[in-house]
Amino acid sequence: MENTKILLLDDREENLISLRAILNRDDIEIFATTSPNEALRLVWENEIAVALVDVQMPGMDGFEFAETLFSNPKTREILVVFVTAISKETTYAVRGLKTGAIDYLYKPLDPYITNAKVDSLIRLARSQKEIREKNRLLENYATIVINSPDMIATVEPETGKIASINPSIQTILGLSPANVTGGTILDLLVDPLNSELREVLVKRTYASGDTIVVEDRFFGRLRQPVWLELRIMYRNRLLFVNLHDIEKRKAHERALMDAQAQAEKARKVKEAFLANMSHEIRTPLNGIIGLGNLLSATELSQSQRDLLEMLQQSSGSLLNILNDILDISKIDEGKFSIIPASTDLRSLGKGIVDLMKFKADEKRLEIRLDIDPKIPGSILVDGMRLTQILLNLVGNALKFTHEGNIQVKFEYVSEVQQGHKIKFHVNDTGIGMSSEQIANIFSEYGQATENTSRQYGGTGLGLTISQKLTRLMGGELEVNSRLNGGSQFFFTLVLQESQEKANDNRTPIAFQDLPTFEGQRVLVAEDNPVNALLLKKYLRTWGLVATLVENGKDAVDVLREQQFDLIILDTRMPEMDGFQTARYARQELAVTTPILSLSATVLPEEVRQAFESGMNDALSKPFEPEKLHNKINHLLSLNA
Known part of the structure; x- marks a missing residue:
């Protein structure tokens, strides 16, 4: 049997090497490339049956590549499976299936699952190829293939009466050709009044001469419904109908x-x-x-x-x-965003070292910062997330180093078309790791050894989140280490130089030194007594006249009688939560006072819900007093 030709498309060469290793079989001929344009040439010149396509690629992503295939009659029959490491969120699966793909494979790839799916795809591709060949015979007015595994029938267009049908009806539906010949094909359907086939016959859409493909349920053995795919072609005043059993495919779809x-x-x-x-x-x-x-x-x-x-x-x-x-x-879940901004990497690095120096001093370790002078003064990068990565790495280095030093190093590698290639290092002289331990450290909640958590503490989340953030920023966190020989964690990012001056880090102002809002009236609904005490202290320190209630119902009662310059609502309270309170105040009491949501969750859905209920701004707990002050200042300005 002729080998099945499979296309592998991934912009990372190492992923192609991995896929080749998994699919190294005698019955498969593999075509692999990192370029979508090269892939289009390969499918045009070769009879590709299956394409395993990476979703995220520069220039043309996997969805666009698939749409290009399905828009061309020569390549639209290729079975496309997306290979992705983004997310298993429904939005991505539905989008992929809508482009015409039939399945997903998720990285890291499981060899057994990958091979099993490829086997299924090869069988499906071969089956579809057989169907296409049979349809070509029908288009050339060929005789019905008596031994076809599919049901093949000729049907009178006006009446739907079956003129002839091959013996496969016995295998598929458990009926003899003699018993159905002369009857209408609609009589075999489970729901003839609402069938696609009935629409084809009534509206005479077959008259266009194109091959029409519909799916419908037929009564099978013991009156059990069976899904069949019907390919209908109008020739010589007859409908040639190829009926293919797709019950397994439908089961897979279900x-x-x-x-x-x-x-x-x-x-x-x-x-x-x-x-x-x-x-x-x-x-x-x-x-x-x-x-x-x-x-x-x-x-x-x-x-x-x-x-x-x-x-x-x-x-x-x-x-x-x-x-x-x-x-x-x-x-x-794919709900995380990297937000680049003008950043001074020298200030960022100094801030990290200054923050961790007290811990280094406690352990009598030297911590030093080395920054290549070639690095531009202002770089576009998500400084908060870069800081988060480096703090995790420095924190780990301090945790596992008992003598010696920690080095934080920013190295300028080269100038590239997209910007500047900069390599970030965190090196230590600590206990190091074996190759077996390294294999586990980037997994969620993973530790180098079972004793690591007991001896050194930690959740095992730091390196996991650092790796995920690095990948979102376009890099890959790597490590070199040996037992008792220290560790070197490093990653490389391509970053653009910013024309704007980077924002300098500044020391937060103590809450008692912030400007006051003398005489402004604030209603606060907060059911937690400690948080209520904190808000009361902050607000009164800033000169605000605060009225505190324990829940939304009490807040509504107060709003019926009094007016305020600002309302602060906790989102989760007994009797009436913050969302219900805000909605009631806006819709029933016609209150126009600015409302600030205080929430102990940071999920975007809750922020969205706050705005939809009529609130003007939101602040997550725990909050810095200065941020609360800024929010209050902004909302009070809306009254001016």
Whole structure:
């Protein structure tokens, strides 16, 4: 049997090498390329049956490539399977299927699943090729192929009466040709009044001369419905109909739809869990951090300030862990955005080293920063996410290094067409890792060894989130290490030089030193007593007259009697939550006062819900007092 020709298209050569290794079989002839344009030439010159196409590629992505194939009669029959590492979100699957693709493969590829799907695709491709050959015979007024595995019939156009049908009807539907000949083909349908075939006959769409393809359900053995694909061609005043059993394909489609429904249900459950978890942890955490801010504004002994510093460090660590969990979830669902801005890499690097120096001093380690002078002064990069990556790497280096030094190095590699290639290093002289340990460190919740978490602490999320963020920025986090020989983590990014001056980092202003809003009236609805106490303290320090209530229902009662310059609503409260309160105030009480949402979750859906309910702005807990002050200042200006 002739080998099946398969096209592999991926812009990364290493992915093509991996796919070749998985599909190394005698019955397959592989054509591989990293260029979509080269791939189009290959499919034009070769009879490609199956194309495994990467989704994300520069220039022409996988969806556009597939659309190009299906727009050309010569290549539209190629079976396209998308290979992706983006997300299993329903939006991507539906978009791919709408382009004409029949399935997805998700990276990292499982060799067994990949080979099983390729086997299925080869069988499907061969089956479709057989059908196409039979249709060509029909187009050339060939005689009905008696031994065809498909049902082949001639039908009178006006009446739908079956003039002839081959013996395959016995195999597929359990009926003899003699019993159905002379009857109408509509009599074999499960729902003839609502069938596509009936539409073809009634509207005479077959008269155009084109091959018409419809799918319909027929009664099979024991009156069980069977899905058949009908290819209908009008020749010599007869309809030539090829009926192919697609029950297995339909079962696969149903299974895929069920899987998509289950995935959507799981996504909503996960989203609800994350929202609840975020709320339940961030609410008390906001109280802890806020009380620390209030304590820092009082007179304290040195020992008390030391304890307060440890309290703030611990709450900050807990917040970082929570943010890592939520960031991973958003990246996996494709809801995470990288936002480049003008950034001074020298200031960024200095800020990281200054922040981690106290920890290095505690362990009597040297931490130094080396920045290549060739690096431009202002670079377009998401500075917050780059900082997050480097802080994770430096934190790990400090954790696993007991003597020696930590080096943070920014190396200018070269100038390229897209910008400047810059390599970021974090090197240490710590305990290092074996090759077996390295294999596990980038997996979610993975640790180098089972004892690592017990001995050194940590969740195993830091390197996972760093790797995911690096990939979103166009790089790949790599590591060189050996046991007792230190570790070198590094990644390379191609970044553009910015014409704007980078924003300088500045020290946050203490809440008691912020400008006041004398005499402005604020209504606050907050059910958590600690958070209510914090808000009351902040607002009164800033000269605001605050009225506090415990839930949305009480807030509505107060709004019926009094007017305010600003309303602050917690989103999750008993009896009436913040969204319901805002909606009621806008629609029933016609309140136009600016409303600020305070939420203990950071999910974008909750921010969107806040705006849809009539709120003007949103702030997530735990918040810095200065950010709350800025929000209040902005919203009060709306009254001017």
